[in-house]
Amino acid sequence: MNFDRKEYSDEILKSLYEGLLRPRMIEEKMLILLRQGKISKWFSGIGQEAISVGATQALEDDEYILPMHRNLGVFTSRGIPYHRLFSQFQGKLSGFTKGRDRSFHFGTNEFHIVGMISHLGPQLSVADGIALANKLANEQKATIVFTGDGGASQGEFHEALNVAAVWDLPVIFVIENNGYGLSTPSSEQFRCESFTDKGIGYGIDAIKIDGNNVLEVYSTLSQLAKSIRNNPKPIIVEAMTFRMRGHEEASGTKYVPKELMDKWALKDPLVNYEDYLLKEGVIDQAFIKKLRKKIQADIDEGLNQAYAESLPAVVLEEEINDMYAPHVQQVVEPSTENRSDKRFVDAISDGLHQSMEKYPELVIMGQDIAEYGGVFKITEGFLDAFGKERVRNTPLCESAIIGIGLGLSIKGQKSVIEMQFADFVTCGFNQIVNNLAKSHYRWQQNSDVVVRMPTGAGVGAGPYHSQSNEAWFFHTPGLKIVYPSNPIDAKGLLAAAIEDPNPVIYFEHKYLYRSLTAQVPDDYYTTEIGKAALINEGKDLSIITYGMGVHWAKEVVADKGIEADILDLRSLLPWDKEAVSATVKKTGKVIVLHEDCLTGGIAGEISAWISEYCFKDLDAPVFRVGSLDTAVPFAAPLEENFLPKQRLAQKIEELVEF
Numbered sequence: 154m155n156f157d158r159k160e161y162s163d164e165i166l167k168s169l170y171e172g173l174l175r176p177r178m179i180e181e182k183m184l185i186l187l188r189q190g191k192i193s194k195w196f197s198g199i200g201q202e203a204i205s206v207g208a209t210q211a212l213e214d215d216e217y218i219l220p221m222h223r224n225l226g227v228f229t230s231r232g233i234p235y236h237r238l239f240s241q242f243q244g245k246l247s248g249f250t251k252g253r254d255r256s257f258h259f260g261t262n263e264f265h266i267v268g269m270i271s272h273l274g275p276q277l278s279v280a281d282g283i284a285l286a287n288k289l290a291n292e293q294k295a296t297i298v299f300t301g302d303g304g305a306s307q308g309e310f311h312e313a314l315n316v317a318a319v320w321d322l323p324v325i326f327v328i329e330n331n332g333y334g335l336s337t338p339s340s341e342q343f344r345c346e347s348f349t350d351k352g353i354g355y356g357i358d359a360i361k362i363d364g365n366n367v368l369e370v371y372s373t374l375s376q377l378a379k380s381i382r383n384n385p386k387p388i389i390v391e392a393m394t395f396r397m398r399g400h401e402e403a404s405g406t407k408y409v410p411k412e413l414m415d416k417w418a419l420k421d422p423l424v425n426y427e428d429y430l431l432k433e434g435v436i437d438q439a440f441i442k443k444l445r446k447k448i449q450a451d452i453d454e455g456l457n458q459a460y461a462e463s464l465p466a467v468v469l470e471e472e473i474n475d476m477y478a479p480h481v482q483q484v485v486e487p488s489t490e491n492r493s494d495k496r497f498v499d500a501i502s503d504g505l506h507q508s509m510e511k512y513p514e515l516v517i518m519g520q521d522i523a524e525y526g527g528v529f530k531i532t533e534g535f536l537d538a539f540g541k542e543r544v545r546n547t548p549l550c551e552s553a554i555i556g557i558g559l560g561l562s563i564k565g566q567k568s569v570i571e572m573q574f575a576d577f578v579t580c581g582f583n584q585i586v587n588n589l590a591k592s593h594y595r596w597q598q599n600s601d602v603v604v605r606m607p608t609g610a611g612v613g614a615g616p617y618h619s620q621s622n623e624a625w626f627f628h629t630p631g632l633k634i635v636y637p638s639n640p641i642d643a644k645g646l647l648a649a650a651i652e653d654p655n656p657v658i659y660f661e662h663k664y665l666y667r668s669l670t671a672q673v674p675d676d677y678y679t680t681e682i683g684k685a686a687l688i689n690e691g692k693d694l695s696i697i698t699y700g701m702g703v704h705w706a707k708e709v710v711a712d713k714g715i716e717a718d719i720l721d722l723r724s725l726l727p728w729d730k731e732a733v734s735a736t737v738k739k740t741g742k743v744i745v746l747h748e749d750c751l752t753g754g755i756a757g758e759i760s761a762w763i764s765e766y767c768f769k770d771l772d773a774p775v776f777r778v779g780s781l782d783t784a785v786p787f788a789a790p791l792e793e794n795f796l797p798k799q800r801l802a803q804k805i806e807e808l809v810e811f
Contacts, residue, residue, distance in 0.1 A: 156368045156429045166435050169367050172206035173423045176225040178448050192242050198223030200397035203422035207370025217283045219267045219276045219298040231264040235455025245462045252465040260596045274309030278553040282560015284322040295378035297325045303334020312553035317387035318355040324387045335400040336408040348391040357387050364392030365422040476631045478599035478654045484681050487674035495673040498666035500640035502531045504647040507677040518545045519571030551581035558602035567601045575606035576620045589656040590631030600656040609662040615787035621749040626658050634726040636660040638703040640671040645680030685729035691716030694742035702746040705798045741772035742808050751779035773811040776804050
């Protein structure tokens with residue numbers, strides 16, 4: 154291993170040495186604690202410390218770094234107090250996640266670190282979002298994000314690099330190539346000779362470095378960070394290294410050939426660098442002994458503080474409330490009485506346009522939304538009004554764009570992301586349910602992201618452009634879901650969703666876009682999230698519904714001459730239990746209607762709640778009406794049969810006669 158100190162001072166060389174020694178000594182202690190049962194799991198970075206330490210010291214303190222399992226050196230190099238780090242490992246409140254997550258699955262804006270989730274790839278896109286925010290603010294900052302050779306097989310790797318390349322984002326993608334993804338060797342993970350080959354495909358620079366040589370890591374990344382601060386662009390850095398212990402301790406290393414372990418043991422980053430500094434006369438044995446004693450004292454003090462702290466007590470209200478960033482909505486009324494005829498599609502566009510004016514930090518992203526104005530023309534004219542920086546065409550990278558939304562949130566910006574069709578959100582599902590939804594609960598970082606979802610059938614679009622998929626998200630704590638049925642609510646709920654600092658899934662029915670018109674206030678206003686609207690009153694029965702179901706209910710009730718309460722939920726998460734209870738008590742007969750397939754739909758949860766809490770008020774079973782449990786068919790007769798409108802009429806007759 155060849156070390157080149159260049160013009161670096163002795164102090165820098167010593168700082169890098171201490172940077173290597175601290176995580177190594179902590180790890181050695183953690184392995185003892187693991188055997189003693191005092192921590193539950195450990196992902197060892199022994200042998201890979203030079204990458205974490207060199208990269209972190211190459212950045213400025215306020216530049217973000219996004220580490221993974223084996224990057225303890227990132228946390229120690231950023232100066233995180235040891236008692237907080239050890240408390241995190243033990244699930245104590247002095248950690249960073251209130252005992253809700255472990256090891257390195259946490260972030261901290263105080264130290265400009267965003268930890269990983271177990272799915273590996275999503276943090277790559279979050280790094281893109283942080284870099285985009287830096288670029289929009291002209292802050293001239295670099296961002297470093299880590300992945301492994303195994304994690305680089307994930308689709309998120311491609312999406313994040315592709316978007317970063319297209320948008321010239323100042324991100325350094327560090328691939329720690331340690332030869333294995335858990336037990337699977339590189340030969341079974343990828344066919345390319347080197348990850349530097351991938352740079353050609355993305356049109357970006359890519360270099361390979363010795364990841365065990367801390368001076369090479371530090372020197373290379375310092376130069377790259379300096380370069381991209383002034384000339385924003387992404388770079389791939391492949392850091393060659395080796396994992397000297399198991400993926401995590403329980404997995405062991407029996408699958409690794411002994412000769413390979415022996416070879417890499419000779420390249421130990423700490424031992425080799427220490428020998429170099431001793432030969433150069435930068436340090437001596439007295440220095441090493443003194444430093445080790447100091448680090449050991451820091452470790453002991455941190456552990457003692459962590460041990461002295463009790464495990465967190467259960468505070469049920471706090472556990473539930475912490476799923477969301479605090480937000481008490483103040484409903485905004487229109488400032489004048491001015492109203493205009495607006496179609497459903499126009500009301501959405503109007504609400505989005507006025508929100509862009511209200512929030513200069515708001516960025517909208519989606520496929521074909523800029524010059525083209527979106528496939529439904531909701532953002533037509535936005536490019537001229539707000540510019541290409543804030544109205545951003547995206548590649549077909551749904552997952553990366555949603556992750557970028559979280560990255561923007563970390564930097565205090567809002568985003569609205571348009572799914573071209575709600576069906577396509579499956580490609581970004583992981584980011585929504587595991588990153589956006591859980592971020593505040595895990596480390597108190599809100600996800601100020603609205604995902605717009607053109608949804609629903611009835612337009613002859615077939616199985617992949619017609620699905621009602623709100624139930625997928627209804628099951629996920631941490632999200633909010635709104636689903637307007639008319640132009641007035643469409644504008645007000647979208648504005649409210651953008652105001653809310655939490656992730657909101659906003660469903661907009663395609664059939665209503667140009668078929669429904671109303672007198673909509675011209676001014677900016679918001680509609681209360683979580684509040685249902687009773688849009689028809691009657692004594693015979695109650696129909697609880699939302700979206701297109703509201704219009705089916707109104708039509709069928711009018712055709713049959715039935716006097717019915719029709720309750721438009723408007724918000725699905727949270728949903729208005731008080732309004733549901735009130736209408737149940739009033740009529741005693743209830744149908745819960747939705748366009749989604751019947752099995753597993755939202756009607757099932759609402760029906761169960763009514764049966765549990767309003768049973769004494771019922772005069773009949775709670776009926777559910779939904780679409781067939783099939784995919785959405787294309788041909789008009791098949792689609793009409795699939796949708797629940799005809800079955801609603803039959804159920805109303807049955808319930809009236811009950």
